Each structure stands twice: as C-alpha cells, then as structure tokens.
Amino acid sequence: MSSACRSARRTGPVRSRARLFLAVQAAVVCAALTACAGGGPAEGAAPAGTAVAPAPALDITVAPHGTKAVAGVPVKVTAESGKLKTVQVRAAGGKALAGRISADGRTWTSDRVAAPGTAYTVSAKDAAGRGDRTGFTTAAADKVNKLTLAPGKDTTVGIAQPLSIVFDHPVKNKAAVEKALTVTTTDDTTGSWGWLRDHSGKDRVDWRPREYWKPGTRVTLAAGLDGVDSGPDGGFFVRDYATTFTIGSAQVARVDLDRHRLTLVREGKTVLDLPMSAGTPGGDKASWRGTAVLMSKEGTINMRSETVGLGDAYDKMVDWSMRLTWSGMYVHAAPWNAAYFGVANRSSGCVGLSDANAAALYGQVRAGDPFEITGADAKGTVAEGNGYGAWNVSWADWRKKSALG
Incomplete structure (x- = not known):
C-alpha cells in the first residue's frame, strides 16, 4: 500500500464525522491508484466470466424448395451469412448440376434447370469450412415431350445432311429449347438452327451449315434438354439427347x-x-x-x-x-x-x-x-x-x- 494510503489511516481520538470523511476519501484515492497500476482487464477484453459468442454457422436457403417444387427453373442457393466457397446440387442417382458463385459470394446459381420428378440434395461450405445441407424434390411432369434425331449416331453422311430434330408435341418455348442445343464441329463450321413445320405437321428444328459440309468434318450434338419446358401442350423433356456423325466424300x-x-x-x-x-x-x-x-x-x-x-x-x-x-x-x-x-x-x-x-x-x-x-x-x-x-x-x-x- 502507498504512503498516501497509509496516511489516510489516522489514529487517536477524532470526531466521527471527520473519520467518515477521511475513510471515504482514502477509498477513492486507493481505487484510482489501483486502476493506474494496471491491475484491471485489458482494453477491449470481455469482463471476467463473460462467454465469447462463436462465429455464426453457415446457413443457406434454396429455391426451389419443398417436396413438390416447381421444375424447369435454375436452382439458387443463398448464404444467409458469410460467403459461399463450394456448392453441390446433386440429383438422386448421382447427377450433379454445374453452377457458379456470384462475385459477392452470397449466391450460387445452376447453369441448368431442375428436372421434373427429381429429388436433389444441396450442400454448401464457406471458406472457414462451415457447412449446411438441405434438399428438395420437384413435382413430376404432367406431360412429357420426346424427339427423333437425324442422322443416326456414329454414321457417315453426305455433305448436305442437316441435323434434324422432330418433336412429338408442340414446342412453344422455342428459344429455351434452342438454347439447350449445342453443335460442335472439328473445323468450326458456320451454321444455324432454323425452325420449320415437318411434312408430318410436327414442330421441327434443323441445323444446316452456311454451305455444304467439308468432307471429314466430325459433328456432335449435345441436347441438354432434361428439365426444359417446351411450353403449353408440349410438356417437359425428361432426358438429354446426343448424336455424332462424320461427313463423307464430296x-x-x-x-x-x-x-x-x-x-x-x-x-x-x-x-x-x-x-x-x-x-x-x-x-x-x-x-x-x-x-x-x-x-x-x-x-x-x-x-x-x-x-x-x-x-x-x-x-x-x-x-x-x-x-x-x-x-x-x-x-x-x-x-x-x-x-x-x-x-x-x-x-x-x-x-x-x-x-x-x-x-x-x-x-x-x-x-x-x-x-x-x-x-x-x-x-x-x-x-x-x-x-x-x-x-x-x-x-x-x-x-x-x-x-x-
């Protein structure tokens, strides 16, 4: 105890009011000296005995959601706190949807749409390794559209052969269907899709080159139609299609x-x-x-x-x-x-x-x-x-x- 504190301890007979005043004054001085001596908690630290709250766990929301969720729309995963690091949306049977995380890390959106009648599991993690997991199931399709492809797979055809797709049911959402059709060639052939009415009366779309094909060209069609809605009276597609063929002599x-x-x-x-x-x-x-x-x-x-x-x-x-x-x-x-x-x-x-x-x-x-x-x-x-x-x-x-x- 400092000399100032000791001097506050007076002895000998004094009046009670004086003793009370001196005692209070000494207590104030000693408290101030103790604080200056650094015996208290560090600046910014929680008081002794106070629990430190843990960082919030990763919490995600998913759209669509539920047990009869709407099909034919992209899947969107949103982090309610933190930033997404990895996201996986996988259909029953193991097929995963590819997608991308937004620049701010808050959302992930699938490149393709959710297919009808399919159960999906959704899991996500952030940079700290915190994770969340959920799922949803889409409603089954009321009507299913199918198609016929020409030419057949792994065939060799002439230089005028178009890619031709005839649909079982009407296609009103032509843009959505066409976006799902990807043609690749070994020589970057210039070509275009064109919608027409087949001789049978059905909707049809053909892909033809600007000019006749070059002999030896290898052509591949990837029709990523699973989950695409062809529109009123047409129904959903419930699978993907593909074909490859080679161009023969000119x-x-x-x-x-x-x-x-x-x-x-x-x-x-x-x-x-x-x-x-x-x-x-x-x-x-x-x-x-x-x-x-x-x-x-x-x-x-x-x-x-x-x-x-x-x-x-x-x-x-x-x-x-x-x-x-x-x-x-x-x-x-x-x-x-x-x-x-x-x-x-x-x-x-x-x-x-x-x-x-x-x-x-x-x-x-x-x-x-x-x-x-x-x-x-x-x-x-x-x-x-x-x-x-x-x-x-x-x-x-x-x-x-x-x-x-």
Missing part, C-alpha cells in the same frame, strides 16, 4: 429434267452419267426442282399411288429405291419406262433409271448426298420440311428462322 447428284440426264460428281469429277426419265410435266405427276437430300436408301419397296394422292395409278414392287422427299419422290429402277430414258419425262413424279444404272447409283450414293434438280419440267421447289429442303432457303432467310435471332 459428291453431288445432278438431275437435269430438260436433258433427261442424271450425273454423279465426286470431288469435282463425273463418275456416272445416266439417262433417266422424271415426272410427267404439267400436273401432280411432275417432279420437284431444287436441292433435295438423299434421306435413305430403301432397296426394294412396294409403291402405291394412293399414298401420294394419285389414286389407283400404280401398285408396284420397285427395286433400288432412294428416297428424296417425304411426299414420295424417289430415284429408283423403272424398267417399264425404258423407252423414255434420256428422251422424255413420263413417270409419276420419281426419277426412273434402268435396273443396271439404278443399281450402280445405289452403290455409290449415301444418305445426306445432295440431288440438285434443275429444269423447266417441274411442279415447284422442294419445301424445307418435305425431306431436307433447307438448301432451297437463302442463308440470310435461314438464319431468321432461329428462335435466338
């Missing part, structure tokens, strides 16, 4: 209606020059002009006139049949028309050849080869949805058919 079949000749040109050289007879001009039996694309090689088939709106004109088994349009235009063997080969057009709309010449052409061409049909003896131009008629639309007009502008 060959073009040229059909001259006026000269009654069909020539096959490969890599700039004529390999076949064949007399033929096409459709009778002046009516429904005339052939189409423009660029048609070989859709399929069908061999020997039964051709009946009533299927193409020509009544009971014919019912025949026909060899070496090569389909050019959905409306029934083929190149095929037509020995019954031999008198007109190279002379006149006298068929019911198809391009007829001798048995030997039809067999020779059949053995050389492949699906996707263009048949460029010219001449006056035609009933019109091949429509874009009648087979693969997109080549009869200018590039500028074709690009306008994209739902993405």
Whole structure:
C-alpha cells in the first residue's frame, strides 16, 4: 500500500464525522491508484466470466424448395451469412448440376434447370469450412415431350445432311429449347438452327451449315434438354439427347429434267452419267426442282399411288429405291419406262433409271448426298420440311428462322 494510503489511516481520538470523511476519501484515492497500476482487464477484453459468442454457422436457403417444387427453373442457393466457397446440387442417382458463385459470394446459381420428378440434395461450405445441407424434390411432369434425331449416331453422311430434330408435341418455348442445343464441329463450321413445320405437321428444328459440309468434318450434338419446358401442350423433356456423325466424300447428284440426264460428281469429277426419265410435266405427276437430300436408301419397296394422292395409278414392287422427299419422290429402277430414258419425262413424279444404272447409283450414293434438280419440267421447289429442303432457303432467310435471332 502507498504512503498516501497509509496516511489516510489516522489514529487517536477524532470526531466521527471527520473519520467518515477521511475513510471515504482514502477509498477513492486507493481505487484510482489501483486502476493506474494496471491491475484491471485489458482494453477491449470481455469482463471476467463473460462467454465469447462463436462465429455464426453457415446457413443457406434454396429455391426451389419443398417436396413438390416447381421444375424447369435454375436452382439458387443463398448464404444467409458469410460467403459461399463450394456448392453441390446433386440429383438422386448421382447427377450433379454445374453452377457458379456470384462475385459477392452470397449466391450460387445452376447453369441448368431442375428436372421434373427429381429429388436433389444441396450442400454448401464457406471458406472457414462451415457447412449446411438441405434438399428438395420437384413435382413430376404432367406431360412429357420426346424427339427423333437425324442422322443416326456414329454414321457417315453426305455433305448436305442437316441435323434434324422432330418433336412429338408442340414446342412453344422455342428459344429455351434452342438454347439447350449445342453443335460442335472439328473445323468450326458456320451454321444455324432454323425452325420449320415437318411434312408430318410436327414442330421441327434443323441445323444446316452456311454451305455444304467439308468432307471429314466430325459433328456432335449435345441436347441438354432434361428439365426444359417446351411450353403449353408440349410438356417437359425428361432426358438429354446426343448424336455424332462424320461427313463423307464430296459428291453431288445432278438431275437435269430438260436433258433427261442424271450425273454423279465426286470431288469435282463425273463418275456416272445416266439417262433417266422424271415426272410427267404439267400436273401432280411432275417432279420437284431444287436441292433435295438423299434421306435413305430403301432397296426394294412396294409403291402405291394412293399414298401420294394419285389414286389407283400404280401398285408396284420397285427395286433400288432412294428416297428424296417425304411426299414420295424417289430415284429408283423403272424398267417399264425404258423407252423414255434420256428422251422424255413420263413417270409419276420419281426419277426412273434402268435396273443396271439404278443399281450402280445405289452403290455409290449415301444418305445426306445432295440431288440438285434443275429444269423447266417441274411442279415447284422442294419445301424445307418435305425431306431436307433447307438448301432451297437463302442463308440470310435461314438464319431468321432461329428462335435466338
């Protein structure tokens, strides 16, 4: 105790009021000296016996949420405190949704939408390792849309073959569907999607290059449609689709209606020059002009006139049949028309050849080869949805058919 404190301890008889005054004064002085001596708590420290509150745990909210959550929208994860470091949204069965964290670290948004009828688990962590986990389940789709892809997977096709997708149900949300379709090529081919009405009446979207494909190009389509809503009356897609194909040699079949000749040109050289007879001009039996694309090689088939709106004109088994349009235009063997080969057009709309010449052409061409049909003896131009008629639309007009502008 300091001398000042000791001097406050007076002895001997004093009046009680004086003693009380001195005692209070001494207590004040001693308290001040003790504080100056540094015996108290450090500046900013919690008082003795006070618990320090822990840092708040990571707490996330997720949209959509619940057991019948809306499908077809991106998943958004929000940190109520702190900043997100990692986020994982995984569907039942192990398929994860990719996504990205915002610049401020508060939110994560999936790149793709949540699929219908799917249970998802959501887990997240921040930089300090704190985590949270939750989940949700989307409602099942009331209606499911499906599609048919051409060409088939791992095929080799001609230089005019488009990617073609025909949908089972109407597609109103064309932009959303088109955004989910990714085409990649080995030589960065320039091309565009175009929406059209298929000959069947269904919605269809084709991807064609600006010009014919380069031989050897490898093409891949990734259709990430799982969870995409095609719109009213269409329904959700509930799976992804994919196909790959390769472009074969550069060959073009040229059909001259006026000269009654069909020539096959490969890599700039004529390999076949064949007399033929096409459709009778002046009516429904005339052939189409423009660029048609070989859709399929069908061999020997039964051709009946009533299927193409020509009544009971014919019912025949026909060899070496090569389909050019959905409306029934083929190149095929037509020995019954031999008198007109190279002379006149006298068929019911198809391009007829001798048995030997039809067999020779059949053995050389492949699906996707263009048949460029010219001449006056035609009933019109091949429509874009009648087979693969997109080549009869200018590039500028074709690009306008994209739902993405």
